[in-house]
Amino acid sequence: MRIPCPICGTRDRREFYYQGAAELLHRPAPDAGDAAWDDYLHNRDNPCGETRDLWFHEAGCGAWLVVTRNTATHEVMGAELAEKVAS
Numbered sequence: 001m002r003i004p005c006p007i008c009g010t011r012d013r014r015e016f017y018y019q020g021a022a023e024l025l026h027r028p029a030p031d032a033g034d035a036a037w038d039d040y041l042h043n044r045d046n047p048c049g050e051t052r053d054l055w056f057h058e059a060g061c062g063a064w065l066v067v068t069r070n071t072a073t074h075e076v077m078g079a080e081l082a083e084k085v086a087s
Contacts, residue, residue, distance in 0.1 A: 022052035
């Protein structure tokens with residue numbers, strides 16, 4: 001799989017570290033309660049099809065990316081800097 005880093009260009013996925021679904025960027029409030037934090041920390045979806053995932057360009061520029069890809073076909077539709085998505 002090749003990931004299009006907005007800073008370095010397209011690179012092999014082995015340069016990146018997969019962190020999980022991009023919704024992990026949106027944490028519960030500090031006072032959200034134990035149930036909300038337990039769900040955030042321990043429960044994950046395993047969708048088939050298009051996803052938005054958080055990846056770290058570990059062997060490159062060190063940027064955090066949100067990568068849109070299809071888990072069934074392994075097609076990568078694009079990537080953007082996570083800092084732009086989170087703001």
